Amino acid sequence: MSTFEGLKTDGEAAWRNYMGDTKPLLQVGMGSCGVAAGAEEALAVLRREVTARNIPATVSITGCNGMCFAEPLVMVTREGRTVTYGEMTPERIPALVEEVLVRGGVWAEAALGVSGEEEWQGIRPLAETEFFRLQERRLMARCGVIDPENIEHNIALGGYAALHKALSGMTPETVIQEMNQSGLAGRGGANFPCGRKWDFLRQAKATPKYMICNADEGDPGAFVNRILLESDPHLVIEGILIGAYATGAEAAYIYLREEYPLAARRLRIALEQARARGLVGDNILGLGFKCNLELVVGAGSYVCGEETGLISSIQDSRGMPRIRPPFPAQAGVFGKPTNVNNVETYANAPLIIAHGGQWYASMGTERARGTKMFSISGHIVRTGVVEVPLGTPLRRIFEEAGGGVGNGRPLKAIQSGGPLSGFLTARHLDLPLEPQAFAPEGVLMGSGGLVFVDEGACLVDMVLRYLTFAQDESCARCTTCRIGTQRYVDILERITQGKGRPQDLDTFRWLEGVMRNGNCAHGQASPTAVISTLRHFPEEYEAHIREKCCPAGVCPLPAASPALTR
């Protein structure tokens, strides 16, 4: 029996035992979204109740299945069927124990859905609910299913099989061929073909080579990487190792933002478990491949999400981005060839290797292949994370998964892609979710953050917040970025105070051209929030500058034009 077959057998036995034939299994959703809604207290109450009442049941944890809006979640599995319960606050846990464990009922009113495709005891399948029915769960297949702190669960449900397949039966070249055939493009926002990027590193001559996973998910409102790292960290580790094998990298880093302490904890546990089983380190799976993997935790800098800033931060310097070329594939960490991909990009690699590039390419659109995770927040009923085929209309995410604005006000704007992107209007709801459809509208689809904004918000004030963020986070190397972002903030502040001048709008456009001279995307793209709103919402600026009013009533100005009320 090979090393991997042994792990697989052990994992499957552990999983069978966990799911239990006789005892019910109760899992509390312990992503940081669950914790923020009281999941730790819920877990403690559940443990206490089960022990005090001497109930034969297994109490455990799982990650987040994306339904952040219904946290804390509790999944109850009996006889292979799992029912998901929402809003299981500590106060409601005793009722769950009473209804479900003591009386053996189903408590259908509190259930969000049941696993499988059939209705059961008045509970509809979770997969048919509005939040789920548009989703295609591939990356998230194990999110909210397994205990993320148990590597055996991951292995039992297919984890590390793709790594084993690559190491035991594929050359690095064929791995890259499959990646190329899949059409996978970088998920961090740049949309660069992943297979080509890996090939650059493979062909680089200098050694050692480095693989870096960018887990510095800094875009406010984006939390797709967090969900993956907290709920199925081994999927990401497996993807990095496949990349390392394909490119000849012997060392890898995961650069994680400081704001994700739970993801750091889960990654540390995952790495320790993977090392102990010979999945990370020397002679991986006994197949002669070596790769060390280290976790580096940032310290609160947005520009460290830019790849050259990230590299600088790893090598003990200020995390300031630098001009490219040279690109990381030529000179990256410690001057050596390096590949940087986003968490979600790596997470796709095991799927591609397991099922083939052709299989992968059959999902999505002609120009954007596969599935993509999106985090939805703001003025929306159901905040959470979904995974959908690329090309899915934005409207379905907003109306079906998100449930619309829900407060009676119409939708005004959609912010996609974080602070280096901009704002779309409600008219853009029919855009397909693919990067190529967003670009002509002057914004980025980005890394997966979608923030919905209703008519009650003032976009001039909101854009001011975005530029203030850009200014705070500028590394200040380039004068254009350091002073350019300041100028935007100064002028926007003046406009929100009713002291705007008509020529300010020309200054905005001119300044954008100046900022294109910045060395990195931070400086180059910071004006996007301003420029996209000038284009799609000119009336907001007109009202503030010419009428000296803020129609939304957010800025310290009259809500209606003095000229009109007179």
Next chain:
Amino acid sequence: MVQEKLDDLLKEYRGKRGVLLEVFHRVQEIQGYISPQAVEAIATALGMSPAHVYGALTFYSELRTTPPPERSIGLCGGPACYLRGAEKVRQAIEGHIGVAMGQASPDNKTEVKWVQCPGICHVAPFLTVDGKIHGKVTPEVVPQILGEGKER
């Protein structure tokens, strides 16, 4: 005591590279901040100039160069929190404890700062007190969360 811990810690990292951020985090765990003496010690252990260490240290907003306050209040500056009323919560916090956003009280008892969006937008707006999260906050509940009144 602190000095001993620091010396023990730095022994682990002597001469290594790619470890500075980890060293910063661990020193801050021990001391609560990274003192000028610690900067010198880190520089010696890692074979860097103190200027290089200090330069890296001051780049990051979550690393402290002065002792931490007794109590740290954070308010999320992300878009979901903004859209769900963080600005009014900010005013309530400032009004209740008499410390402006981004500042600490003169006796360093309490600080108030914006925190980066960690993507728990379903509990927006939220604030943290010494790391503990209070979600779906309104200006009205701020006094209850923060307890007694103005810092002197």
